[in-house]
Amino acid sequence: MVEIHNLTKTYGRFRALNNLNLHIDRGDVFGFVGPNGAGKTTTMRIICGLLQADWGEVYIDGIDALNHNDQIKRKVGYVPDFFGVYDNFKVMEYMEFYGSMYDLDAKTVHSTSLGLLDLVNLSDKKDDYVDGLSRGMKQRLCVARALIHNPQLLVLDEPASGLDPRARFELKEVMKNLGAMGKTIIISSHILPELGEMCNVIGVMEKGNLIANGKVDEITRTSRHSNPLRIHIADKKETAIQILKQTPLVQKISIQDDSVIIAFDGDDAEMSQLLSTLIGAGVKVSSFHREEGNLETLFMEITGGAK
Numbered sequence: 001m002v003e004i005h006n007l008t009k010t011y012g013r014f015r016a017l018n019n020l021n022l023h024i025d026r027g028d029v030f031g032f033v034g035p036n037g038a039g040k041t042t043t044m045r046i047i048c049g050l051l052q053a054d055w056g057e058v059y060i061d062g063i064d065a066l067n068h069n070d071q072i073k074r075k076v077g078y079v080p081d082f083f084g085v086y087d088n089f090k091v092m093e094y095m096e097f098y099g100s101m102y103d104l105d106a107k108t109v110h111s112t113s114l115g116l117l118d119l120v121n122l123s124d125k126k127d128d129y130v131d132g133l134s135r136g137m138k139q140r141l142c143v144a145r146a147l148i149h150n151p152q153l154l155v156l157d158e159p160a161s162g163l164d165p166r167a168r169f170e171l172k173e174v175m176k177n178l179g180a181m182g183k184t185i186i187i188s189s190h191i192l193p194e195l196g197e198m199c200n201v202i203g204v205m206e207k208g209n210l211i212a213n214g215k216v217d218e219i220t221r222t223s224r225h226s227n228p229l230r231i232h233i234a235d236k237k238e239t240a241i242q243i244l245k246q247t248p249l250v251q252k253i254s255i256q257d258d259s260v261i262i263a264f265d266g267d268d269a270e271m272s273q274l275l276s277t278l279i280g281a282g283v284k285v286s287s288f289h290r291e292e293g294n295l296e297t298l299f300m301e302i303t304g305g306a307k
């Protein structure tokens with residue numbers, strides 16, 4: 001759905017994007033992660049035809065985005081990172097105002113708007129003033145607005161930033177519905193866990209370069225190897241520690257009350273072997289598991305702690 005080749009953008013002498021290559025499949029919910037200043041907004045604005053690139057190629061659904069701006073604007077919906085001020089606009093008027101920018105008749109805009117407000121859970125606010133809405137509601141309204149012309153690709157720039165947990169949860173629900181509708185979605189954040197549950201693919205940007213890219217489940221699976229193993233011991237802790245010290249796959253041992261936490265470099269079979277050795281030696285093991293795959297730790301590893 002989105003193909004980017006060698007995309008480069010400079011601001012004066014500063015290179016914000018450095019030969020970026022990226023591929024996003026139709027129906028993907030792509031999480032675009034990276035610290036502030038990484039180049040996410042720049043990339044997204046170029047994809048949406050709102051900013052000129054220096055060189056490179058961008059194809060959206062096969063269309064050359066850098067040279068066919070008008071066609072791209074019909075295919076893409078954009079939710080910017082900043083929500084403007086809309087004095088005296090009511091929610092429904094706001095939707096109809098944006099709808100009037102596309103060649104859609106008033107009736108279609110009206111019925112589409114009602115459907116979209118329902119989708120983002122704002123039906124009961126349709127006669128309220130936009131400026132009186134909470135931040136989370138404004139954000140959802142912005143999503144509804146970006147969908148008015150039924151775009152195939154929706155690009156959201158830091159939609160969860162500044163939202164409270166409740167508003168974030170509601171946004172997440174909206175994203176799930178959009179994913180289920182088969183839309184291709186690009187959603188950025190400088191905080192990875194914000195995206196983990198919403199996306200099936202992530203790309204990590206840093207200083208204008210894509211430094212990691214892949215399916216969320218594959219990335220968490222490979223990182224599981226580096227997650228520590230936590231062993232709860234009801235009795236014979238000393239015996240357990242002796243065995244662990246003699247096991248080559250055990251890299252590091254730390255003790256917390258009744259638990260022993262180890263860095264274990266083995267796969268599932270080797271894990272189960274270790275468990276039988278402990279039990280065989282009479283150690284009373286009450287639980288034995290890998291700590292959960294944590295995207296944030298992974299992100300810190302990839303970006304070297306930059307945030």
Ligand SMILES: Nc1ncnc2c1ncn2[C@@H]1O[C@H](COP(=O)(O)OP(=O)(O)O)[C@@H](O)[C@H]1O
Binds near residue numbers: 014034040041
């Ligand atoms: N209009 C601009 N003029 C000069 N520098 C800019 C401009 N817009 C962005 N930049 C710089 O380009 C880099 C990437 O910015 P941006 O794409 O906004 O990153 P992100 O969205 O990941 O925070 C930053 O260092 C930023 O300061």
Ligand SMILES: [Mg+2]
Binds near residue numbers: 040042157158
């Ligand atoms: Mg940005």
